[in-house]
Amino acid sequence: KLSPRLQAVANLVPKGSRMADIGSDHAYLPAALLQAGQIDFAVVGEVAEGPLQNAEHTVKSQGLTDQVVCRLADGLAAIEASDAVDTVVIAGMGGLLIEKILTAGVPAAKFSRLILQPNTDQAAVRAWLVGHHYKISHEEIVQEGRHRYEMLVAEPGEEQLTAAQITFGPHLLKDQDPVFLTKWQLEYERINGVLDRLAAAGQEASDKYQKLQAQAKQIQEEVF
Ligand code: SAM
Known part of the structure; x- marks a missing residue:
């Protein structure tokens, strides 16, 4: 069973998408989505050996080796053109690291959906999206224990956001969720x-x- 934070991320992955989970660690997210029949293929990217081994262990022990490719790679370099990935998840990292990963990788490949869960510096991620031809189609905030986590979904498109919308999130600002x-x-x-x-x-x-x-x-x- 996924934690409330990862479950909230999972809920944003459209049925049938070809997903890459960058910085996956244990690969809990793709494993749960595959087990639920929500997706049938995933790329798992990890920059570090230990987490990559965690991911490989999950994939093997759950019998998912035919549906998951685990690659040791920095950021979006884990994704190959032939994977036909349409949905990229980057979750559980600082916003500045997410921004760095996007900057290094996105000009080479456009994805139809980015699902980002920055633990910090959410505004930097929003500013990056707006500056790189993505628009924020959805946002959520979820409480887990003492922590509050924000998730952003972005799709190709143009939008202009005010300074307040960048800081607080255009949808979060409008929705006024109690957690927000x-x-x-x-x-x-x-x-x-x-x-x-x-x-x-x-x-x-x-x-x-x-x-x-x-x-x-x-x-x-x-x-x-
Ligand atoms: N995504 C999972 C989640 O949300 O629970 C795991 C998050 S874990 C805290 C962050 C992972 O990102 C670590 O396993 C780390 O090795 C990986 N990571 C950090 N920088 C990365 C990069 N440039 N490319 C790929 N993975 C990276």
Whole structure:
């Protein structure tokens, strides 16, 4: 059974897609999708030996070797043209790493669906998508334990997003999910705590203070 986070990612993979899971580690996601009959082929990409072995173990022990190709590769280099991959999943990594993987690989190949789950720096991923002819068709936020995870689905297309939409997510901002509101409430409180400490130290004129104050204002104006 998948964790709530990975299940939420799995739910975004269309039936019958040819998927690549980049940075798959245990290959739990493709294995669950294959077992559920949701997909019938997957490429598993891993840059590190240990996680690749984890993936190979899952694939063998679940009898999925005919349907999964595991490759040791950096990012999208795991995907070969003959795989005819249409859906790329990159989940469970920092947003800046996801951005780096996309930058290194996407100009060579266009995919009809990117499913991205950045643990941090979601805004950087959104900005990358908008700048590289992808539009964000769907977003979700899911709580697992103490953590909140965002997922973005992108498809080829053009769109312009406002600064607030890049920061908070165009769909998330509109949907106002309680998990989303909690995330930004906590961030707002965290920033205000730092502002209080800086003010107590007489740092109101510092760049850091000004920047955080602007962030708090943006949250208050755009989210609440
Ligand atoms: N995708 C799974 C998930 O969401 O549960 C596993 C996430 S795991 C925290 C991140 C994995 O990404 C690690 O196994 C790491 O080796 C792999 N990774 C990091 N950089 C990578 C890259 N450039 N190309 C492929 N895999 C990478």
